[in-house]
Amino acid sequence: MLLKTRIDEHTAKGNGNSGTEEYSGKDFSSDQDVRWCPGCGDYTILKQVQNAMPEIGVDKKDIVFISGIGCAARFPYYMDTFGMHSIHGRAPAIATGLKTTRPELSVWIITGDGDSLSIGANHFVQLLRRNVNVNLLLFNNQIYGLTKGQYSPTAPEGSVSKSTPYGSIDHPFNPLSLSLGADGTFIARAMDRDPRHLQKMLQRTHAHQGASMLEIYQNCIVFNDGAFELFTDKKSRPREAIYLEQDEPLIFGKENDRGIWLDGLTPRIVNLEEDGVSKDDLWIHDEQDKTKAYLLSRFFDQPRAGNDHMPRPFGVLYAEERPTYDDGVNAQMDEVIERKGEGNLDELLRGPETWRVD
Amino acid sequence: MDAKDIVREKVTIRFAGDSGDGMQLTGSLFTNTTALEGNDLRTLPEFPAEIRAPAGTVPGVSSFQLNFGSTEIMTPGDNCDVLVAMNAAALKANLGMLKKDGVIIANTSGFDKKNLNLAKYGEENNPLEDGTLSDHQVIEVDITKLTKESLKDSDLGYKEIERSKNMFVLGLLYWMYNRPLDSTIEFLEKKFKNKPDIAEGNIKVLKEGFNYGETTEVFTDKYTVRKAPIAKGEYRSVTGNKATVLGLVSAARQSNLPLFFGSYPITPASDILHELSQLKNFGVMTFQAEDEIAAVSSAIGAAFGGSLGITSSSGPGIALKGEAIGLATMLELPLVILNVQRAGPSTGMPTKNEQADLMQALYGRNGESPIAVIAPGTPSDCFDAAFEACRIALEHMVPVILLSDGYLANGTEPWRFPQQEDLKKITVNFEPVRTGEETDKFLPYKRDERYVRSWAIPGTAGIEHRVGGLEKQDLTGDVSYDPENHQKMTKLRQAKVDAIAEFIPEQKVDSGKETGDALVIGWGSTYGSIRTAVRELIEEGMDISHAHLKYLNPFPKNLGELMEGFEHVLVPEVNNGQLVKLLRDKYFIPAKGINKITGRPFFVDELKQNIHDALSSTNS
Numbered sequence: 001m002l003l004k005t006r007i008d009e010h011t012a013k014g015n016g017n018s019g020t021e022e023y024s025g026k027d028f029s030s031d032q033d034v035r036w037c038p039g040c041g042d043y044t045i046l047k048q049v050q051n052a053m054p055e056i057g058v059d060k061k062d063i064v065f066i067s068g069i070g071c072a073a074r075f076p077y078y079m080d081t082f083g084m085h086s087i088h089g090r091a092p093a094i095a096t097g098l099k100t101t102r103p104e105l106s107v108w109i110i111t112g113d114g115d116s117l118s119i120g121a122n123h124f125v126q127l128l129r130r131n132v133n134v135n136l137l138l139f140n141n142q143i144y145g146l147t148k149g150q151y152s153p154t155a156p157e158g159s160v161s162k163s164t165p166y167g168s169i170d171h172p173f174n175p176l177s178l179s180l181g182a183d184g185t186f187i188a189r190a191m192d193r194d195p196r197h198l199q200k201m202l203q204r205t206h207a208h209q210g211a212s213m214l215e216i217y218q219n220c221i222v223f224n225d226g227a228f229e230l231f232t233d234k235k236s237r238p239r240e241a242i243y244l245e246q247d248e249p250l251i252f253g254k255e256n257d258r259g260i261w262l263d264g265l266t267p268r269i270v271n272l273e274e275d276g277v278s279k280d281d282l283w284i285h286d287e288q289d290k291t292k293a294y295l296l297s298r299f300f301d302q303p304r305a306g307n308d309h310m311p312r313p314f315g316v317l318y319a320e321e322r323p324t325y326d327d328g329v330n331a332q333m334d335e336v337i338e339r340k341g342e343g344n345l346d347e348l349l350r351g352p353e354t355w356r357v358d
Numbered sequence: 359m360d361a362k363d364i365v366r367e368k369v370t371i372r373f374a375g376d377s378g379d380g381m382q383l384t385g386s387l388f389t390n391t392t393a394l395e396g397n398d399l400r401t402l403p404e405f406p407a408e409i410r411a412p413a414g415t416v417p418g419v420s421s422f423q424l425n426f427g428s429t430e431i432m433t434p435g436d437n438c439d440v441l442v443a444m445n446a447a448a449l450k451a452n453l454g455m456l457k458k459d460g461v462i463i464a465n466t467s468g469f470d471k472k473n474l475n476l477a478k479y480g481e482e483n484n485p486l487e488d489g490t491l492s493d494h495q496v497i498e499v500d501i502t503k504l505t506k507e508s509l510k511d512s513d514l515g516y517k518e519i520e521r522s523k524n525m526f527v528l529g530l531l532y533w534m535y536n537r538p539l540d541s542t543i544e545f546l547e548k549k550f551k552n553k554p555d556i557a558e559g560n561i562k563v564l565k566e567g568f569n570y571g572e573t574t575e576v577f578t579d580k581y582t583v584r585k586a587p588i589a590k591g592e593y594r595s596v597t598g599n600k601a602t603v604l605g606l607v608s609a610a611r612q613s614n615l616p617l618f619f620g621s622y623p624i625t626p627a628s629d630i631l632h633e634l635s636q637l638k639n640f641g642v643m644t645f646q647a648e649d650e651i652a653a654v655s656s657a658i659g660a661a662f663g664g665s666l667g668i669t670s671s672s673g674p675g676i677a678l679k680g681e682a683i684g685l686a687t688m689l690e691l692p693l694v695i696l697n698v699q700r701a702g703p704s705t706g707m708p709t710k711n712e713q714a715d716l717m718q719a720l721y722g723r724n725g726e727s728p729i730a731v732i733a734p735g736t737p738s739d740c741f742d743a744a745f746e747a748c749r750i751a752l753e754h755m756v757p758v759i760l761l762s763d764g765y766l767a768n769g770t771e772p773w774r775f776p777q778q779e780d781l782k783k784i785t786v787n788f789e790p791v792r793t794g795e796e797t798d799k800f801l802p803y804k805r806d807e808r809y810v811r812s813w814a815i816p817g818t819a820g821i822e823h824r825v826g827g828l829e830k831q832d833l834t835g836d837v838s839y840d841p842e843n844h845q846k847m848t849k850l851r852q853a854k855v856d857a858i859a860e861f862i863p864e865q866k867v868d869s870g871k872e873t874g875d876a877l878v879i880g881w882g883s884t885y886g887s888i889r890t891a892v893r894e895l896i897e898e899g900m901d902i903s904h905a906h907l908k909y910l911n912p913f914p915k916n917l918g919e920l921m922e923g924f925e926h927v928l929v930p931e932v933n934n935g936q937l938v939k940l941l942r943d944k945y946f947i948p949a950k951g952i953n954k955i956t957g958r959p960f961f962v963d964e965l966k967q968n969i970h971d972a973l974s975s976t977n978s
Contacts, residue, residue: 007664010788011817030824031837063821066659069746075839076822084662085826086655087685093620093652097659097667098816101643105663105816123655126648140410216712290762329643336638343640345611345778349604351594354775355394358590 002334003342005103024052029159030080036071041192041218045080045139049108049196052202053081055355056305058106064098066091067110067192068120072139072218075110089120092127095134103326106206107266109136114144116154117173128184131210133324137202138175138215156302161223175207176297176317177216182291185210187293187318191217197243197314203317210324211314230303230313240303244296244315252311260310261281267295285315298358361571365538368427369583371531374452375468376413377406377443380524382393384424385787387528392426393595393772394541394587396755399426400886401770402434407709414476419451429586432736434769436961442527444468444501446477449485450501461495463844473686497576501526507604508566514559522563529567536582539564572782578964585590589774596773598737598766600630604775605744607640610666612745613751613752613784618652618660619668620645625708626633627670650678654695658682661691662825663816664788666748670696673715674705675760677722683757684723685827687851689875690803690811692758696744699763701957710957711765713882714933718788718909719759720940726848728855730754731911733761735885738773740766743908746862749784761910761933765883788813792820792892802835808861809854818846857913865914869893870903873923876973877947880930881907883938885961890931893964895966907937918945928952928972930965 028050036042053063063081067073069088076083091109091325096280109127116124116138128138143161144150153166156173159169174326179187186208190201198216205212217228230240242252250260251272261270270277279352286292296317301309332357371388373381382403404421411418425435441456443449445468445734456462464486471481486498505523512519532539543561549558571577586625596604610617619642621631635644642666647653652671658716660668675696681898686693701707701717715722719731730750734743740762764974789812803811804825814821823835829837832846866886867877869892880888885906892904900952905920906909909914921941929938930952938951953970954960 001616001641003639003643004617006786006788007616007815009614010664010815012792020597032824059819062817064662064816076826079824081822084824085824085828087827088660090655091653093470093647093655094659094662096652097618097620097645097656097661099659100645100656101616101665102663102816103659109944119613122648126652148667195524240401255858257727294852333638333641333643340639343607343637345608345640348607348637349775349777350592350901351596351775354592354594356529356592357396357588 001330002337007230023054025054028053028060028080030078032077034078035074037222037256039221040077040141042070042072044192045137045198045216045218046194048202049137050079052199052206056106056206057204062104063106063108064100064143065108065110065247066095068115069146070112070115070144070325071220072110072112073115078099089118090123091115092123092136095241096127096130098133099132099134100326100329103330106302109134111136113138113140113142113152113154117175117178125178125182125315128179128182128213130325131185131322133210133326135205135212136214137205139218139308140175140214140215140216141220141224142227143220145220145223149223151197161302164323174297174300177294177300179213181296181320183234184213184318185320185322187297188213188316189215189217189314191231191314192229194220194314201315208319231314235326240311242299242311242313244285244317245284246287246316249279249284251279251282265295266297269310273347287316290318299345318341327357361577364579364581366430366581366583366949367429368425368435369419369440369535369581370423370425371440371442372421372423372438372439372452372455373442373527374419374421374448375442375524376447377411378413379420380521381420381422381444384524384528385409385424386539387545388531389595389770390796391537391541392424393593395427395683396588397426397583398586398588399424400431400434401425402765403768405709412476412872414445414447414473416447416451416477417564421448421452430586431466431540432890433728433959433962436963439562440750442531443589444523444527445836446473446479450479452811452843456494460491460493461496462491462498463530463654465501465523465527465554466498469502470916488695498647499530499576502639503816504566505563508563509559512559512562512884513555515588518559523562525560525564526567526601529564529569530571531903533568533571534577534580536580539568540866543766549597554599577652588772591774593772593774595770596736596738596741596775597629597768598740598769599627599698599761600759601740602744602762602782603630603633603637605632605741606694606748607637607642607742607785608778608781609745609748610641611778612781613666613786614665615752615786617642617668618641618645618647618657618665619670620660621646622647622650622653622675624672624675626700626767627672627696629767630696630698632669634861636854640657650675651682652684654693657693658689660690661686661693662816664813666694666752667692668694668696668748671697672696672708672819672878675813676715676718680723683729684725686757687723687727688827688830689825690755690785690851690854692755694747694812694961695757695759697761699761699796700750700755707957709764709848711959712932712955712957713761713763713884714936714955715761715935716881716910716933716940719761726852728852730756730758730855731913732758732908734766734909735882735906735908735910737769737771739885739908745781746908748856749782751782752786752808753861755813756807756855761846761882763883779835780962786813787817788815789821791818793898794820801833804829804833805850805854809850837966859912859915862909862914864916865905865907865920867920868904868906871894871901872903874903875901876903876922876926876928876969877921877924878902878904878928878930879907879921879937880904881910884930884932884960887934887965891969894922894962895969897919910937912946921945921947926950926973930954930960930968932959
């Protein structure tokens with residue numbers, strides 16, 4: 001912003017680089033004991049995020065993690081950056097206020113399926129449509145862990161949980177379709193059990209200018225163990241998961257022998273050897289194609305044995321460059337300052353009309 | 359025969375018409391002229407609750423009340439002396455607000471069959487003819503017809519001619535009250551600079567209205583209201599919401615901080631958002647959030663980053679913000695929450711007046727969640743209160759609720775506005791950078807002698823730390839479930855708010871003696887009515903005083919002692935008794951409430967009566 005305030009004076013003094021480039025992931029680990037259940041998927045995610053930090057090239061003092069409520073929301077306590085563990089569902093709104101006033105900061109939102117798709121669903125979609133330049137990591141474990149095992153808004157129909165002993169009736173959210181519907185500009189999916197891919201996705205999430213939504217399948221070992229096992233298990237993964245790479249054909253299968261062929265707007269699974277289809281005929285992934293991204297987000301069949309259902313896509317489904325909210329707000333303020341000049345308080349206090357009493 | 363010229367000390371005029379009749383403008387122009395003539399004054403507009411209620415119906419009536427005089431004027435007036443009724447609906451909606459022997463200026467065209475039906479009088483029951491107005495003096499003028507007559511040779515279209523009729527009324531009232539036309543003419547010339555025919559037409563009608571009073575013998579009396587003894591200086595007119603905005607922007611300037619305002623539209627607070635959104639070149643960032651919760655949460659995010667974070671709403675929205683305000687209490691960040699109160703509960707009566715959110719401000723959150731509360735007493739006092747709310751929030755690292763209300767928000771009064779050089783400086787010190795050479799560890803919840811922690815903003819090397827809504831370990835700010843620590847932290851958060859009492863002025867008596875028989879204590883927008891009532895009672899020989907609280911949490915430290923100097927403490931409130939409970943609770947005194955919950959402010963006369971009644975029942 002053109003107008004300089006106490007914050008600018010202060011951070012100018014604070015601009016001694018704390019030397020992040022020499023840091024390793026360990027330097028981002030705080031002095032707090034990590035208190036997730038043993039075996040929780042959150043541990044891997046924490047490690048990968050800590051490892052990602054030295055890579056993104058942002059000084060430690062300029063990184064802020066904001067979370068809502070839930071198991072995942074403890075995350076900021078374990079990061080040696082600035083952090084706020086806020087209230088249920090509201091992290092996107094808090095992050096919007098912070099990022100808009102301090103656009104130079106790298107702001108990360110840590111949230112879960114209950115936090116962002118139930119109580120905070122409104123803030124989640126508003127953040128995406130406004131395109132605030134923050135990174136949102138949605139830890140999806142299809143269960144309420146912190147409150148000890150109620151079904152969540154991503155739990156499949158029929159889920160048996162503490163609050164649904166006869167199976168849930170609710171139709172679940174498809175988080176990626178929802179994000180596309182909210183005009184999100186970066187929509188990706190990763191899983192806790194594939195750290196290398198997760199690391200790559202975290203880098204992409206940071207690199208994107210705009211609201212970056214990374215859904216991470218996270219195993220809750222206590223209340224919903226194995227919810228994503230078919231995607232994460234090395235044996236079933238080749239059959240059930242498909243990794244998206246820009247400009248590459250959609251191929252999956254143990255022997256890389258299966259592909260997705262687009263028949264008009266209908267995706268079909270083909271066997272590369274048997275169906276006489278070559279790699280060149282397959283659907284070539286294009287992150288910037290919103291229609292295709294939507295079709296990919298609809299690859300949402302319940303994983304099960306058998307060959308008649310679509311694999312679940314992982315990677316960047318959609319990425320689009322669109323002006324960010326925080327840039328827009330700050331640019332508009334500068335524009336007004338340029339046009340009108342910095343406001344004169346005495347003139348403002350006088351107002352347009354005065355009179356004298358003598 | 360010339361009209362008699364009668365001198366009046368105070369006059370209350372109520373302009374009422376259909377929403378499209380321009381009554382707000384008419385009232386404002388009369389007000390401006392009146393201010394220039396040196397009278398003291400107060401105004402209050404009343405808008406229909408519906409946005410576009412059908413023309414001619416009672417819900418479509420818009421009114422504007424002006425109280426002016428040659429003495430101190432502290433309220434927009436009780437019932438009015440003069441009611442301008444542009445149509446039958448306007449009469450119906452406002453007749454109850456007219457004094458018994460008051461004057462009705464009725465536009466007879468607005469009482470035709472169609473209008474009588476729309477106002478649900480029925481076409482056979484014209485109140486101007488059936489004797490129902492016999493208690494009042496009715497002056498019938500066919501304003502519509504006279505306006506059309508006046509502009510018959512102009513090129514203006516039917517609609518524009520029709521719209522000029524408010525100028526006829528204005529001219530007529532200027533004649534009645536011996537006011538000059540120049541400032542209004544100047545205004546019209548400026549407003550319609552690019553439409554000279556409209557300016558000319560309006561000015562012509564204005565003059566015709568004036569001349570109509572002069573030449574016809576309909577009016578037997580005209581009135582003079584002399585200059586009021588007003589403090590010398592330069593004045594402007596200001597509404598409570600506008601003054602609030604100016605107070606916030608001034609506080610941002612005096613603390614050299616960017617102002618972030620997160621808000622969600624709600625009556626009667628929205629004007630604050632509208633006004634602030636125009637002030638980007640003052641470093642004011644406004645964010646129209648998706649809901650009340652996001653509005654307050656965004657302000658907390660901004661405050662975490664070092665901005666002056668502010669959110670606004672009215673009662674229902676404040677209820678939604680409760681959890682987040684609790685978070686700010688726990689984070690010990692500065693946050694200003696504006697509550698422009700309206701009549702509740704639930705949706706209540708959004709356009710009506712009530713001061714029933716005091717308990718909500720103090721206690722409307724889960725857990726022990728003390729915050730500071732402050733309330734302005736007049737529209738211009740909103741400036742000081744808003745400034746003070748920001749000062750306390752920033753200097754004491756605490757959320758502060760400002761309790762304004764619809765009566766203050768929309769009411770106007772003359773304001774001897776300050777210069778920037780008159781304003782206090784607000785002290786803000788961000789926690790400094792750490793180089794790593796320090797021997798001690800940075801402790802985010804370490805406090806100074808006022809129990810205030812430091813403001814440690816992102817972007818400062820070496821003080822990376824985490825805050826959150828979970829209970830904090832004293833000093834370190836780490837998560838803690840330690841029982842002793844929770845008690846200590848609860849007490850510390852309370853002590854921090856209590857300590858603010860050392861940094862606010864002591865409570866003064868506004869009118870009357872420092873000790874005596876009866877003390878009337880009020881807070882918020884009842885200031886004008888109580889002050890006027892108490893001063894009149896003192897004139898009438900009663901031993902009575904008035905003190906008005908601006909600081910509601912903490913109370914000024916001498917309040918208990920002040921109250922001890924009186925036999926009786928009376929607490930008038932536009933609610934069912936809230937401050938009175940707080941006073942009884944904290945000071946063990948038999949304070950007595952005087953309560954009105956009609957959606958309207960106290961009238962001076964009823965308040966005087968209530969005070970008499972309360973004291974006589976106490977004494978008996």
